[in-house]
Amino acid sequence: MTLSLEQLTRCTVAVDLGASRTRVYLRDSGLVVDEPSLAAVNCRTGSLIAVGTLAGGMAGRTPGHIRVVRPISGGTVVDIDMAQRMLRFLVNDKIRRAWRRKPMLRAAVCLPHDAEPIAQRAAVEVLTALGARRVELVDALIAAAVGCGLPVEQPEATMIVMCGAASTQIAVLSLGSIVAAEKVQVGGDAIDYAVIQHLRSEHELMLPSQGLHPLHLALFDPARMGTEAEVRGRDVATGLSRTVLVNTAHVREAVHTPLTAVIDAIGRVLRECPPDLVADLAERGVMLAGGSAMLPGLDMMIEQATGMVVRIADKPDVCAVMGLGAMIEGKVRPMHLDPLAG
Numbered sequence: 001m002t003l004s005l006e007q008l009t010r011c012t013v014a015v016d017l018g019a020s021r022t023r024v025y026l027r028d029s030g031l032v033v034d035e036p037s038l039a040a041v042n043c044r045t046g047s048l049i050a051v052g053t054l055a056g057g058m059a060g061r062t063p064g065h066i067r068v069v070r071p072i073s074g075g076t077v078v079d080i081d082m083a084q085r086m087l088r089f090l091v092n093d094k095i096r097r098a099w100r101r102k103p104m105l106r107a108a109v110c111l112p113h114d115a116e117p118i119a120q121r122a123a124v125e126v127l128t129a130l131g132a133r134r135v136e137l138v139d140a141l142i143a144a145a146v147g148c149g150l151p152v153e154q155p156e157a158t159m160i161v162m163c164g165a166a167s168t169q170i171a172v173l174s175l176g177s178i179v180a181a182e183k184v185q186v187g188g189d190a191i192d193y194a195v196i197q198h199l200r201s202e203h204e205l206m207l208p209s210q211g212l213h214p215l216h217l218a219l220f221d222p223a224r225m226g227t228e229a230e231v232r233g234r235d236v237a238t239g240l241s242r243t244v245l246v247n248t249a250h251v252r253e254a255v256h257t258p259l260t261a262v263i264d265a266i267g268r269v270l271r272e273c274p275p276d277l278v279a280d281l282a283e284r285g286v287m288l289a290g291g292s293a294m295l296p297g298l299d300m301m302i303e304q305a306t307g308m309v310v311r312i313a314d315k316p317d318v319c320a321v322m323g324l325g326a327m328i329e330g331k332v333r334p335m336h337l338d339p340l341a342g
């Protein structure tokens with residue numbers, strides 16, 4: 001992966017191909033695409049019917065011959081052809097025109113920490129098919145840390161916990177590099193799954209896929225700890241609509257297992273760090289980013305488990321692409337580490 005800021009400033013477009021959402025930042029225009037990484041396909045003809053938000057609205061409501069697919073899984077492109085087609089439709093005419101004016105278009109893509117060479121290659125192929133002549137790959141943790149406004153280029157420790165849909169990545173950074181990092185395959189989707197399973201087994205209730213986010217507020221809000229929240233769904237046996245009262249403390253217990261994996265990974269990263277950096281972190285705390293950082297009370301759960309202050313980034317879901325955008329716009333100044341003269 002590259003971290004040559006000079007190479008990045010030659011890029012016109014910054015892309016974050018996430019498991020849950022695809023985001024595109026265009027130089028001089030800002031964030032121009034932020035849509036679900038979904039495509040609806042007609043299985044009989046192979047034609048694409050919808051992408052992004054429109055495809056998301058179709059999920060769970062399609063007839064047998066239409067499938068809503070995710071070409072990106074865990075931050076890795078798993079279906080290159082579909083990802084290319086999805087991205088082509090997500091970037092509208094205006095962006096395509098801007099790209100066409102740049103025959104030697106360069107693109108920057110952020111990839112999960114420690115992405116396999118095959119995942120790196122897949123991302124390059126997706127962007128190349130859209131006209132990029134050169135693709136710079138950047139570690140998503142560095143991009144997100146820049147996007148959160150952390151002083152990554154300074155000789156002081158900063159810690160970022162990026163909780164996405166399919167994974168949580170944790171890193172301690174200093175002097176523009178990653179000192180210690182870890183990735184666990186637990187993110188917002190695993191937390192949602194734990195809630196769905198709890199409602200299914202304890203209350204015999206099935207939830208529509210879109211019904212979870214409004215629920216997060218009722219179930220995880222620390223102010224409502226130990227109270228009951230009304231949840232509406234479909235009865236598993238009868239298929240009829242039903243409302244149940246759910247104890248919020250029990251739901252928190254249900255998500256304990258996925259969250260424990262995240263807390264354990266934070267501990268492992270801290271153990272790998274030199275003591276001076278850990279002392280910095282004790283003062284400065286932890287920055288929480290990624291879409292799942294918006295889960296009410298997640299910051300407090302991490303704070304209680306680690307004993308460190310946890311802050312949630314401004315717009316945590318778009319930190320990585322905005323950080324990459326800042327890099328291509330040349331807003332990040334590298335710290336000079338040239339050998340001393342004399």
Ligand SMILES: Nc1ncnc2c1ncn2[C@@H]1O[C@H](COP(=O)(O)OP(=O)(O)OP(=O)(O)O)[C@@H](O)[C@H]1O
Binds near residue numbers: 018075290295317
């Ligand atoms: N307001 C919210 N409250 C709770 N969870 C949320 C909220 N908004 C988004 N999420 C969760 O955030 C996750 C998406 O986060 P993000 O946009 O960072 O994912 P991504 O970058 O596509 O994923 P990944 O980094 O795993 O590739 C989803 O699991 C979603 O359920």
